[in-house]
Amino acid sequence: MSWLKLYWGWTGRLNRLQFILGSYSLSFVSTLAMMALVPMLAPPAPGGFVANNAAWTVIAITQLVPLPWQLSLFTRRLHDVNLSGRWLLVLPAIVVADLGLIRVWAAFDESVWEMLLFLPMLAGMVLVFFAPGRPEPNRFGAPPRAGWLP
Structure with a gap:
């Protein structure tokens, strides 16, 4: 599948449109995962989500997991210039x-x-x-x- 080439690999080049598609779709998926996992894995504390350390841990993990793919996209975009x-x-x-x-x-x-x-x-x-x-x-x-x- 050609869409897998968008996310996998550190060689080659990406144009601006491909870079925007890749980075926004990764951000969208990680945000959806965060919105789904925080209420399930870190129920609200009496002070709300902000006071709950488990919620912040889930948020950090869901936002850091796509980091290698984001770095791959940035690397290939830099290759294009x-x-x-x-x-x-x-x-x-x-x-x-x-x-x-x-x-x-x-x-x-x-x-x-x-x-x-x-x-x-x-x-x-x-x-x-x-x-x-x-x-x-x-x-x-x-x-x-x-x-x-x-």
Whole structure:
């Protein structure tokens, strides 16, 4: 089935449409799983779901399970703009560095540091969602097929 190619594999390229289909469908399925499992596995505590640690554990697990597939989608989308998937390692490093700066300079206006933390993420999302893929073959393979599925 060609739709399995959308979720499995770390090689090749994805166009913007395929990336959006894959990431939104993974988010949709994990959110449905969370909405179904939280009431079953973590019944409401007297203080509500927020006060229930089991609910937060179920939420974290259902949102972290699709992480390898999301990273695969991001890697193949970066391949389409002729960047290595190793660039995904840069974003956590920038976030950690920004968090360190926020901690050191916490006496200053916090909104400035929060914006500095947000800017690298925003730049990465603009690249992934809006940068057109290379129409010619690159080191990661031939251009992806046009359409929804690879």
